Amino acid sequence: MMDIEVLKSLDREVARIESAARRLIELGDDFPAVTKNASRILANVKMLRINVGDYLAVVADDPSEKSRNPE
Amino acid sequence: MRRRECRPVNAAGSPYWNPILETLDRERLEALQLAKFQRLLNWAYERSRFHRALYQAAGLEPGDVKSLADVARVPRVEKSMMRSIQGKEPFPYGDLLCVPLEEVTAFRQTSGTTGQPVYQADTWSDWEWWAEAWCYILWAQGYRETDRVFLPFGYNVFVAFWAAHYAAEKLGCEVVPGGVLDTEARILKIAELRCTAMMATPTYVLGMAETARTRLGLDPGDLTIRRITCAGEPGALVPATKRRMEEAWNAHVYDHAGATEIGAWSYECAVQPGAMHVNEALFLVQIEDVQTGETITEPGRQGKMIVTALDRLGQPCIRFDSKDLIQWSASPCPCGRTFRLIPGGVVGRADDITKVKGVLLAPSAIEEVVRSIDGVGDEYEVVVTKDGDLDRITLKVETVPEAGRGWDEIEAELRHQLRLKTNLNYRLERRPWGSLPRYAVKARRFKDLRAKAGEG
Numbered sequence: 057m058m059d060i061e062v063l064k065s066l067d068r069e070v071a072r073i074e075s076a077a078r079r080l081i082e083l084g085d086d087f088p089a090v091t092k093n094a095s096r097i098l099a100n101v102k103m104l105r106i107n108v109g110d111y112l113a114v115v116a117d118d119p120s121e122k123s124r125n126p127e
Numbered sequence: 128m129r130r131r132e133c134r135p136v137n138a139a140g141s142p143y144w145n146p147i148l149e150t151l152d153r154e155r156l157e158a159l160q161l162a163k164f165q166r167l168l169n170w171a172y173e174r175s176r177f178h179r180a181l182y183q184a185a186g187l188e189p190g191d192v193k194s195l196a197d198v199a200r201v202p203r204v205e206k207s208m209m210r211s212i213q214g215k216e217p218f219p220y221g222d223l224l225c226v227p228l229e230e231v232t233a234f235r236q237t238s239g240t241t242g243q244p245v246y247q248a249d250t251w252s253d254w255e256w257w258a259e260a261w262c263y264i265l266w267a268q269g270y271r272e273t274d275r276v277f278l279p280f281g282y283n284v285f286v287a288f289w290a291a292h293y294a295a296e297k298l299g300c301e302v303v304p305g306g307v308l309d310t311e312a313r314i315l316k317i318a319e320l321r322c323t324a325m326m327a328t329p330t331y332v333l334g335m336a337e338t339a340r341t342r343l344g345l346d347p348g349d350l351t352i353r354r355i356t357c358a359g360e361p362g363a364l365v366p367a368t369k370r371r372m373e374e375a376w377n378a379h380v381y382d383h384a385g386a387t388e389i390g391a392w393s394y395e396c397a398v399q400p401g402a403m404h405v406n407e408a409l410f411l412v413q414i415e416d417v418q419t420g421e422t423i424t425e426p427g428r429q430g431k432m433i434v435t436a437l438d439r440l441g442q443p444c445i446r447f448d449s450k451d452l453i454q455w456s457a458s459p460c461p462c463g464r465t466f467r468l469i470p471g472g473v474v475g476r477a478d479d480i481t482k483v484k485g486v487l488l489a490p491s492a493i494e495e496v497v498r499s500i501d502g503v504g505d506e507y508e509v510v511v512t513k514d515g516d517l518d519r520i521t522l523k524v525e526t527v528p529e530a531g532r533g534w535d536e537i538e539a540e541l542r543h544q545l546r547l548k549t550n551l552n553y554r555l556e557r558r559p560w561g562s563l564p565r566y567a568v569k570a571r572r573f574k575d576l577r578a579k580a581g582e583g
Contacts, residue, residue, distance in 0.1 A: 058147055099251040103259045106409070106438050107145050114159045 060115070067112050070104045077101060142397075142462070144266035148408035149464045156465065160411045161195050163437035168192060168201065170225060171443050177212055177222035178445065198413065199422050203433055203448040206237075209245045209388070220248045226441045235286040237387045238569060247286070247387050250441040254293070256409075257286075257390055261294030263406050264394035267462075268381045269354055270324060272299035277322040277352075279305035279313040279331065281567070286387045288326050288358065300324075310338045310567070314345065321351040329362025329372060330570040333505040336375035341561075348377030355380045359569050361491055364395065364403065364472040367498035371505065384451070384473050389444050390436045393469065398461050402468035411435040413446075414453060417477050426457035431477045450477040481575060483511055484518045486550045490573040493522065496544045502530030502537045506563040511575045518577065521554040528560050 077097040084090030143149040151159070168189040171178035182188070185202045192198060212221030217228045224231070226248075233249040249257065270276070276295045280287045282304060295302045303320060305313045314335060317325065327335070332355055339345040355378050357363035363372070363382035372380045382403055385391035392410040393403040405412045414423040414430040423430045432451045436444040452475040456468035475489040482488070490509065497507045504525035512519050522545070526537060534557055545553050 063147070096251060099255045102252045102438075103255050106256070106259065107148065110163065111147055111151070111155075111159060114155060114162055 060112075063108055063112055066104075067109050070101060070109060073104075074098065074101045142267075143464070144263045145408065149263070149466060151408070151465055153465065156407055157195055160407065160437065161192075161198075164195075164198060164411055164435060165189065165192055167435065167437060167440075167443060167445060170440060171445055174225035175222055175443070177208075178225075178443070180222075195411075196422075198411070198435075198446070199415075201446050203446045204444075205448050206245055206388070210243050213246050219246050220442060223442050224248055225443060226250055231441060234284065235289070235387055236284050238285055245388060248442040249439075253439050253441045254290075256438050257290035258293035258297055260385075260391040260406060260409050261290045262297055263409075264356065264383050264391060265291070265294055265298055265300075267394055267396040267404070267464075268356055269379075269397050270295060270298055270300055274298075274300040274324045274354075275303060275320060275322045276300045277303045277305055277313070277317050277320070277325040279308070279310075279325060279327055279335070282306045286385075290385075290391060291326050291356070291358075310335055311342055314339045314343060314347070314350075317352065318345065318350055323351055324354045324356070325352055326356040326358065328359040328566075328569060329357050329365075329368055330360060330505075330566045332357060332372050332380070333368075333375065334565050334567070336372075337505065337565075347375050350376070352376050352378045354378055356383055357381065358383050358385060361471075361473050361475075362494065362498075364401065365491060365495050365498065366401070367495055371498055382472050386449065388447055389434050389449065390439060392434060392436070393472065395472070396460060396462045396464060400458075400460050400462075400468060402456055402460070402470040403472045404460065404464050404466040404468055407466045409437055411437055412453075414455065417452075424455070426455040429454045429474065432473075450479075451475075452477055452480075481511070483520050483551060488520075488549055488551065492549045493545070493573075496541065496548050497522075497524060500537065500540055500544065502526055502532045503541065504560065504563075506565060507572060508563055509573045511573075511577055513577045519554060520551060521556060523556040523558050523563060525558050525560050525563055 077094045080094035081091050084094060172182060172189045181202050187200060192201065209223065212223060213219055215221040217224050230250045231248040232251050233254050235247045235249070236244040238244065278288050278292055282289065292302055292304065303316065303322060305316060308316060336347040339347040355372065355376060357380060362368035363380050369380050381399070382395040383391060384393040384403060390410070392412065393405050395403045411434070413433045415421065415433050416423055416430050429452055432449045432453050434444065434447050434449055451473045453469040453473055456470045458468065460468055475491055480487055480489050493509055497503055498505070504527050506525060508523040510521045524541070526534060530537070538555055541555060542553070545551065
């Protein structure tokens with residue numbers, strides 16, 4: 057099993073990418089080459105969420121994980 | 128049997144596409160499934176008039192689902208319900224759609240095997256998700272960056288291997304689209320490029336092998352294909368059919384199950400345990416008794432699959448009544464995945480099983496017999512007719528030209544095995560080699576003409 061702290065680091069990086077993509081869409085406004093490509097990035101970000109973030113959300117309240125990995 | 132050595136699946140890195148989710152303990156896996164199901168139910172309830180009306184009619188609010196056991200209270204969706212609303216606004220998908228039409232980026236439709244095709248809308252995210260589900264499959268079956276993958280299917284409105292194409296690219300494989308080429312040209316392209324893998328229906332895999340031998344004078348086993356992934360028909364987990372394909376191509380043959388409305392929900396791993404894993408990270412599969420609707424949790428009891436695609440949002444698939452017959456395995460898989468196994472994969476369809484002479488008959492049982500007998504060709508046809516008040520069932524087969532056995536011997540074995548496996552006596556017809564239809568996609572070998580005769 058992969059270390060939970062590694063997963064949390066992965067998830068933080070995914071959040072950064074998502075935030076950056078959303079910012080690009082905002083800033084790109086009337087710049088299709090930016091907004092559409094940034095939107096495609098968000099579709100990939102969702103796959104990262106499915107593979108990492110959703111699992112982390114489930115174990116966030118898991119007492120056994122908390123005791124193993126005290127924050 | 129000849130078999131070329133495939134590269135070991137875990138030669139480099141993880142044997143799992145997702146080493147966390149594919150090895151998760153059941154408690155956490157079910158917690159994940161429940162959380163995703165609740166999220167999806169809320170999403171559909173808020174955004175789709177179809178889903179909201181369905182749940183309100185059942186007296187159900189999304190918040191009522193507090194456990195996986197509660198999921199059984201959520202109404203099933205049948206294909207006929209989807210057909211009845213398509214063509215309406217938002218055109219052509221109707222009220223199933225949960226996103227604005229401008230977010231739909233891909234149209235596909237079902238093959239229409241069981242009636243009017245159903246339209247399927249996908250967004251960019253949904254299409255990534257389709258490919259993601261296929262990545263689990265291909266990685267488990269040993270596809271890696273070094274593979275050159277040939278896809279011999281018609282790239283059109285049917286989903287077929289479209290998502291497999293993108294998944295193979297995502298893995299870093301080199302993908303060769305064999306779209307509009309004819310069978311001979313496809314085989315020659317495989318030979319020319321030394322492709323290492325391909326994907327097709329079992330019918331077409333066998334048909335290609337026959338074409339290679341009879342029209343091109345090539346032994347398909349001498350080509351460089353090392354692994355084949357099948358879909359569209361159950362043959363790759365019918366032992367006799369799998370063996371025929373593996374021997375013909377000198378390659379490992381793996382099964383996978385998916386559907387346009389559902390996604391790619393199941394896969395055979397490299398261990399080839401005679402079963403498929405259900406991708407329980409992306410799908411919630413429940414088995415229900417065909418007659419009573421009772422949820423079946425124990426292994427070894429067959430029922431129909433009710434499936435939810437947990438992450439598909441544009442046109443969600445929630446408690447879809449697939450009519451596919453499956454059962455849970457009691458055993459874990461030696462591959463280490465905790466995703467449950469379904470022995471034999473999809474073993475039939477609830478709407479496929481028919482009564483002939485008062486006996487329940489699953490057409491796959493006939494295939495198992497035909498493909499297990501030496502000297503009988505890969506193609507066959509079953510025709511059920513009425514002779515007065517009596518059912519008559521005819522099996523048409525071809526014998527291989529260099530069979531090495533006489534028809535009398537083959538016929539006797541066929542008759543005996545059919546009687547044993549299906550409890551029926553057949554009228555057997557030997558047809559000239561090459562005279563029965565050859566299919567490129569899904570074969571339609573079972574023809575029940577009784578209703579038509581009655582209507583006349």
